[in-house]
Amino acid sequence: MNMAVVKAYWKQLLIVVMLAALAAGGRIAWVNHGEKQYAAGYGQAKKDQQAADELARQQSEKEKATNEREAQQRIDRARNDALDAAARAGRLQQQLVAIRDQLMQYNATVGAGASAADTGVLLANVLGxxxxxxxxxxxYADRAAEAGRVCEQQYDTLTKRGTNSR
Incomplete structure (x- = not known):
């Protein structure tokens, strides 16, 4: 009976088998095409993300270099101010030495007593x-303040970057 059915409907069965093969071939081709498209898109997205990461890293390094350069400029200004203050303090020290010498000479010539000269010398030493x-x-305060400013800038940079990437 099976052979009789096959002989009677062989053309229709052949068409059904060919349609099934064509449908299976189409499905396989469609899946392969989709996988290729996905792989290409995934690869491109990965490249785009790497480029964005590199750009963010470069920007971060640039901001860090800028912060460090500005901090170094402020440190240099503070150092120059300290040198100026040291020069002024040196001149003041010279004046104190001159005052101390004058007190000693005054005490020696007038004989006002050792206590007056000693008090003046003591005050000059305390002032020095x-x-x-x-x-x-x-x-110390200048160094601490500058370190605090640099730390604050780095914190602001990190928190700004953290909120932008979310």
Missing amino acids: QSLERNRQLAE
Whole structure:
């Protein structure tokens, strides 16, 4: 009976088999085409992301270099100010030495007593030590302030970048 059916409907069966093969071939071709398109799109997206990452890295390095350059300029200005202050303090120290010498001479000529000259010398020494300590504190404060500014700029850069990438 099977052979009789096949002999009677062989043309129709052949058409059905050919249509099934054609449909399977079309499906395979369509899937392959889709996989190629996906792979191409994924590769392009990966390249685009790498380019964007590289651009962001370059921008970050540029901002960091700018921040460091500006910080170094501020440090140099502070150092120059410190040198100016040290020069002024040096002149003040010279004046203190001159005053101390005058007090000693005055005490020797007038004989006002050792206590007057000693008090003047003591005050001159205290003022000199105070000037040196103030210079040290100002230098420390300048370094700390500059470090704080650089830290704040880097934090702002990181938080700005963090909110932009979300």
